[in-house]
Amino acid sequence: MISLRTFCCGLVLAALSLTANAHEYKAGDLFIHHPWTRATPPGAQNAGVFLLVKNNGDTADQLIGVETDAADKAELHQMKLDNGVMKMNAVTAVDIPAKAETELKPGGYHVMLFKLAVPLKEGDKFPLTLKFKRAGNVKVDIKVEAMGAKAETMHQH
Structure with missing residues (x-):
């Protein structure tokens, strides 16, 4: 039989491992x-960045730009089906409606990084600044x- 102390220690360790994997940031109501x-394969020059923004406020916001030293250029992009062909285009903003979630994910809106400074290796982190119209600049890792x-596996963290 497992002791109460062993069980409680197990719960604490499980909770710590969950919080170690998840990383969240707050900016106003966002x-x-x-x-x-x-991670990128050898020689890859570009990468996509994905995230979820939840707006708990009563006012909509917009993601209007991104900035990082990890690449020569970072832009907001959208992939969408156009006459049966998947196309990717730069966009000037991503709407963040009030009381809603907006996901930047593969096959949809995302941040596109061009001319990576170094290859991206699993387990690494790098800073990126999200620029919101109302909430201002938010630095994330x-x-x-x-x-x-x-994308589906990221919600399990």
């Missing part, structure tokens, strides 16, 4: 959950996940 990217990481 909560930014788990900003991440995938981007966690580098495995090459094959998918």
Whole structure:
């Protein structure tokens, strides 16, 4: 039989491991959950960054820009189906509606990094500044996940 003390210690360790994997940021009414990217193969010059923004406020906001030293250029992009062809285009802003969640994810809105300064290795982190119209600038750490990481797996953290 397991002792109460052993059980409680196990619960504490489980909780600590969950909080070690999740990383969240707050800016006013905005909560930014788990900003991440995938590790890049040798020679790759570009990468996408993904995250979830939850707006608990009564006022909409917009993500209007991004900035990082990890790449020569960082832009907001959207992928969408156009006459049966998936296309990616730069966008000037991503709407963050009031009382809603906006996910930047593979195949949708995302941050595009061009000419990476160094290859992205699983387990590494690098800073990125999100620029919101109302909430202002928010510096986040981007966690580098495995090459094959998918958006669905990121919500399990």
